[in-house]
Amino acid sequence: MVQQASEEVPAGPSAPPAAAGGALFGRPALEARRDPDGTWRLGSAVPLGPYPPTVLASLRHWAAEDPDYPLIAERDGPDSWRARSYGDLAAAAQAAGQGLLDLGLRPGAPLLILSGNSVDHLVVSLAAMTAGIPVAPVSTAYSLLSSDHARIREITALIRPGGVFAEDADQFSPALDALDALGEVRPPVVLASRGRRGGYRRLADLEATRPGPEVAAAYAGLGADSLAKILFTSGSTGAPKGVLNTHGMLSANQAMMRHAWPFLAAERPVIVDWLPWSHTFGGNHDINMMITAGGTLYIDAGRPAPALFGQSLANLAEVPPTIYLNVPAGYAQLVPVLESDPEFAARFCSRLRLMLNAAAALPPSLRQRLTAVAERASGRAIPVTSAWGLTETSPACTSAHYDFDDPACIGIPLPGAEVKLVPADDAYEIRVRGPHVTPGYFGRPDLTSAAFDAEGFYRTGDAARLIDEAEPGLGLAFCGRLAEDFKLTTGTFVRVGAVRTALLSAVPLLADAVIAGEGRDYVTALAWLNAAEARALLGRDPAAAGGEVITDDAVLSALAAALAGAGPAAGSAGRVGRLLVLSRPADLDHGEITDKGYVNQRQVLRNRAALVDLLYGGPAPGVVTAGGPGGA
Numbered sequence: 001m002v003q004q005a006s007e008e009v010p011a012g013p014s015a016p017p018a019a020a021g022g023a024l025f026g027r028p029a030l031e032a033r034r035d036p037d038g039t040w041r042l043g044s045a046v047p048l049g050p051y052p053p054t055v056l057a058s059l060r061h062w063a064a065e066d067p068d069y070p071l072i073a074e075r076d077g078p079d080s081w082r083a084r085s086y087g088d089l090a091a092a093a094q095a096a097g098q099g100l101l102d103l104g105l106r107p108g109a110p111l112l113i114l115s116g117n118s119v120d121h122l123v124v125s126l127a128a129m130t131a132g133i134p135v136a137p138v139s140t141a142y143s144l145l146s147s148d149h150a151r152i153r154e155i156t157a158l159i160r161p162g163g164v165f166a167e168d169a170d171q172f173s174p175a176l177d178a179l180d181a182l183g184e185v186r187p188p189v190v191l192a193s194r195g196r197r198g199g200y201r202r203l204a205d206l207e208a209t210r211p212g213p214e215v216a217a218a219y220a221g222l223g224a225d226s227l228a229k230i231l232f233t234s235g236s237t238g239a240p241k242g243v244l245n246t247h248g249m250l251s252a253n254q255a256m257m258r259h260a261w262p263f264l265a266a267e268r269p270v271i272v273d274w275l276p277w278s279h280t281f282g283g284n285h286d287i288n289m290m291i292t293a294g295g296t297l298y299i300d301a302g303r304p305a306p307a308l309f310g311q312s313l314a315n316l317a318e319v320p321p322t323i324y325l326n327v328p329a330g331y332a333q334l335v336p337v338l339e340s341d342p343e344f345a346a347r348f349c350s351r352l353r354l355m356l357n358a359a360a361a362l363p364p365s366l367r368q369r370l371t372a373v374a375e376r377a378s379g380r381a382i383p384v385t386s387a388w389g390l391t392e393t394s395p396a397c398t399s400a401h402y403d404f405d406d407p408a409c410i411g412i413p414l415p416g417a418e419v420k421l422v423p424a425d426d427a428y429e430i431r432v433r434g435p436h437v438t439p440g441y442f443g444r445p446d447l448t449s450a451a452f453d454a455e456g457f458y459r460t461g462d463a464a465r466l467i468d469e470a471e472p473g474l475g476l477a478f479c480g481r482l483a484e485d486f487k488l489t490t491g492t493f494v495r496v497g498a499v500r501t502a503l504l505s506a507v508p509l510l511a512d513a514v515i516a517g518e519g520r521d522y523v524t525a526l527a528w529l530n531a532a533e534a535r536a537l538l539g540r541d542p543a544a545a546g547g548e549v550i551t552d553d554a555v556l557s558a559l560a561a562a563l564a565g566a567g568p569a570a571g572s573a574g575r576v577g578r579l580l581v582l583s584r585p586a587d588l589d590h591g592e593i594t595d596k597g598y599v600n601q602r603q604v605l606r607n608r609a610a611l612v613d614l615l616y617g618g619p620a621p622g623v624v625t626a627g628g629p630g631g632a
Contacts, residue, residue, distance in 0.1 A: 024353060024383070025401040026259045030412045032472040040421035040428065042472065044259075048416030048435075051255035053224045054247035055288050056093075056130060058254075062294045063090035069268070071290065074119050074299040075315075081298065084119055089126060092207050096127035098215040099206030100163070103189050105133050109162025110230055111191075112155070113137040114172050117277050117299050120193045120203055122287070124165045125277075127206070129228050129247070132218035136161065136230040136242070137278045143175035152178055155232060155240055158443055162189065165203075169195025224248025224435075230442050231280055231391050242442030243280075249394040250284055252435035254292040256414040257285075260401040263353065269295035270322045270351075272315050274303045274330075280395040281358060286325055304330040306531040306541075313337060313344065320350045327359040328504075331366055332511055336532040338373045345377035354383045358395075359598070361478050361497065362386065363505030364407035386410055388430075388478060392438040392451075392458055393417075400475060406467050408477035408501065419476075420457050425493055427465045427479045431457035463495070484601045486518035492573040494523060496601060503576050507562040509533050509555070513579070514604045516612045524615040525579040526608060528586075529555070549611070549622035550581040556624050564626040578615050578625045582608075 029045035052058065062069065067087025076082040084092075105111060111128045113135055115121050121137070128135045136159055142151040143166075152175050164179065166172035169192040176190065176197070190200040228247045232240040258264050269290065275282025290297045298319050302311030304326075312333075326334070338345040355370070362370075367384055374382040383403075388410035389395035398419070400411030413419045416435055421428035437458050440448030452458055463479035466472055480497020487493050496515045503525060504510055513527035529550065534542055542552035550556075563576065586593035591603040605612055614620050 024261070024263050026262045028402045028412055028473070030473045030475075038423045040419075040466065040472070042413050042419040042421065042476075043417065044413050044415040046259055046415045048252070048255060048259070051251050053251060054129075054222050054226070054228070055250050055254060055291050056126070056219070056222070056247070057251075058292045058294075059086065059090050059093070059126065062086040062291075066294065069294065070296045072119050072122050072297055072299065074117075075301060082119060083296075084123075086294070089123065092123050093126035093130040094211040094215055094219075095209045096123060096203065096206040097131035097133075097218070098211045099209035100128055100131050100133055101214045101218065102209065103163070103201065103206075105131070105162040105189065107132045107134065107227070110134045110136045110159050112159070112161035112164040113278075114140065114143045114152070114175055115165060115167035116140040117274075117282070118167055119299070120167050121165070121277065123207070124191065124203060125229075130219050131215050132222060132226065133162070134227040134229055136232075137283060138232060139276065139278045143172050149175055149178035151240060155242070158240075158242060159230060163191055164189070165191040166195075166200075167193045169197035169200050171195070173197050222247055224251070225439075229283075231278070231283065233391055241444065241447060243391045244438050244440055244442055245280075245284065245394060246439065249436050249438065250288055252416060253284065253394040253396055254288050256416050256436060257289065257396050257399070258292070259415045260396075260399040261354075264289070264293040264295075267293075267322065267353075269293055269353075270298070270319065271295065271325060272298045272300050272312075272319050272321050273325060274300035274312060275325065275327075280389070280391040281325070281327070284394050285358075285389075285396060304333040309333045309532075316348050317344055320347055320352065322351050322353050324348075324352060324355045326355075326357065328357060328362050328366070329511060331357060331362060331370060332504075332508075332530050333532050335366060335369050335373065336536055338377065339369065340536070342377065345373055349374050349378035349382060352378070352382050354385055356385055356387060358387050358389070361408050361501040363501055363508075365505040365508060367407050388462075388464075388476070390460055390462070392460070393432055393434075394436045394438070397432055397434075397436070398476060402475075404467075404475060406474075406477050407505075408479070408498070409467060409475050410464065410478045411475045412473065418457070420455070421464065421466070421476075424463060424482060425485075427463040427495065429482060430460045430462045430464050430476075432460060433457045463497070481601075484515075488517055488523070488573060489519060489521050490573075494518075494573045499523060499574060499576065500525075502574065503527075503579075506565065507559060509537065509558055509562065510581070512599055513576075514599060514601045515576070516605055516615065520616060522577040523573065523575065524612070525576045526604060526611060526615075527579050527581050529581055547583055550583050551622045555581065556622070559624045560626065563624065578623055580611055580615060580622050580624070582611070 031043050031045045033041050063086040068085050070083040071086050073081040073083035111133055125135050192200040193203045226247045229245045230242040273286050277283035300312050300315050302308045371384050386400045387396050389397040397417050398411040399414050400409050418433040420431040461482050463482050464476045467474040467477050479495050484496040499515050500513055510527045511530035513525045515525050517523040542550050542555050586599050590607055592600055
């Protein structure tokens with residue numbers, strides 16, 4: 001089922017057998033068997049086939065094939081973009097890679113990247129990886145939104161980087177000061193593009209370096225097992241875990257995706273993308289897909305937050321994508337705009353081939369609205385598909401590259417991915433093996449050993465179920481994180497992911513929620529408003545009134561009506577009995593949120609325990625039940 005990387009395979013597009021006729025999706029063929037102990041073993045009946053040892057081979061292929069074609073672009077003015085081409089970036093990677101080696105950076109000392117998505121971030125990443133130096137991009141929130149820079153200091157102490165890149169030395173000066181305070185693990189080289197802070201090397205000077213035999217030898221020595229980057233998991237309350245990403249993992253994962261989406265072999269995609277490169281969705285799936293397919297990525301400086309989403313809309317209106325990739329929080333912001341602005345919707349959908357949702361289940365009602373408005377705007381059906389994976393799987397592992405009805409569907413294993421479903425209460429834990437799976441965690445052999453079972457499958461901690469065990473080809477449905485699930489005092493098991501998705505689908509006014517009820521009699525929730533839906537309802541921002549919870553009568557009445565409409569059919573473990581809407585967003589420094597919008601369920605409940613207690617008391621301001629606000 002698993003093929004090894006091969007040096008002889010061309011890096012450019014070559015359609016797999018399933019691509020015949022220019023199909024959008026590849027053949028979804030599943031092999032499945034069940035062991036006597038109830039364990040399911042799933043894999044694709046389509047062989048993966050060979051792939052180049054590094055995604056950098058694709059960069060060089062396209063640089064030779066079409067050197068002037070743009071790979072990356074970012075805003076440099078309200079009406080203009082700064083772009084760099086494949087040929088330009090391939091040359092810059094060699095030159096700056098030689099410059100990094102001249103400064104003493106080596107494979108054993110990663111390059112820490114503090115900056116967010118940008119052209120220069122991509123340049124320095126490609127340069128380091130070309131020179132055999134792994135990169136470690138970290139969330140900008142750790143530098144720019146954190147007050148104590150604890151995560152930056154923990155990461156630096158763990159990986160002991162040989163250098164650090166901060167695009168604007170002045171903007172990142174507090175984070176650089178925090179690194180200075182570490183003394184013996186202080187990075188010896190600071191790289192930047194601009195700023196008045198002294199003591200840094202300019203990236204432009206590195207790009208002016210003449211490539212020599214050192215960088216050529218470093219690139220020639222790259223193999224599938226060479227370390228390309230370290231990505232840090234988010235949401236943990238402890239020290240960050242550094243996930244090892246090898247060149248072969250990243251290349252294999254793109255080959256796997258091209259079997260699911262064969263049109264990438266015939267069409268050069270265009271995406272407008274905000275997803276952070278410090279996370280695997282944006283930093284591996286999206287940018288590597290563009291490099292492999294010869295596409296163009298327009299960096300979106302917006303994100304699904306009220307103050308920034310307008311930038312995203314302007315970018316999408318100017319550059320309609322051919323593929324749109326986002327998380328549920330992004331779609332929750334986009335759908336109301338598509339519905340209220342037909343001109344924008346028509347522009348957005350004008351050349352759109354498909355939309356992908358990942359990272360969490362898309363609420364069913366939101367998916368229905370999205371497919372309906374896209375068809376109205378374009379006059380054709382535009383698939384809204386889904387996938388599943390983790391930082392440890394680089395990331396894509398399953399894909400729903402076919403029509404499906406169950407909104408929780410995450411598809412079937414991609415070619416090369418072996419999936420084992422181990423019984424866990426009323427669901428299964430997903431375990432994975434394949435060339436796209438991490439070899440472990442940086443500097444933590446204890447975590448690495450515990451992460452794999454006796455057969456070498458990675459223990460994901462995610463729960464899933466077969467949509468129909470009599471027909472496994474219908475695929476898997478995502479059930480959430482096993483660590484988040486709990487039991488009520490009745491002994492009834494609560495699948496937090498399913499309850500959260502059902503709540504957000506039934507109550508479009510909510511953007512996100514955490515589910516409470518462990519050791520209690522019924523399920524409750526702490527939630528946050530969807531700003532776009534709230535403005536459409538009220539014409540104002542109800543959170544502006546201040547306070548810990550929202551007590552606006554119009555909001556509470558609308559929420560109570562939505563809860564009542566959800567009905568009792570799911571039973572006490574499947575529906576939310578009471579909820580509070582929080583005015584204060586999830587807090588980064590206290591481990592409640594990541595810059596990608598993921599909420600840490602357990603940490604929010606721990607930090608806001610007093611509000612959870614309020615949900616289980618008598619009537620109180622802001623508490624909503626199906627019977628009405630205030631616990632009535």
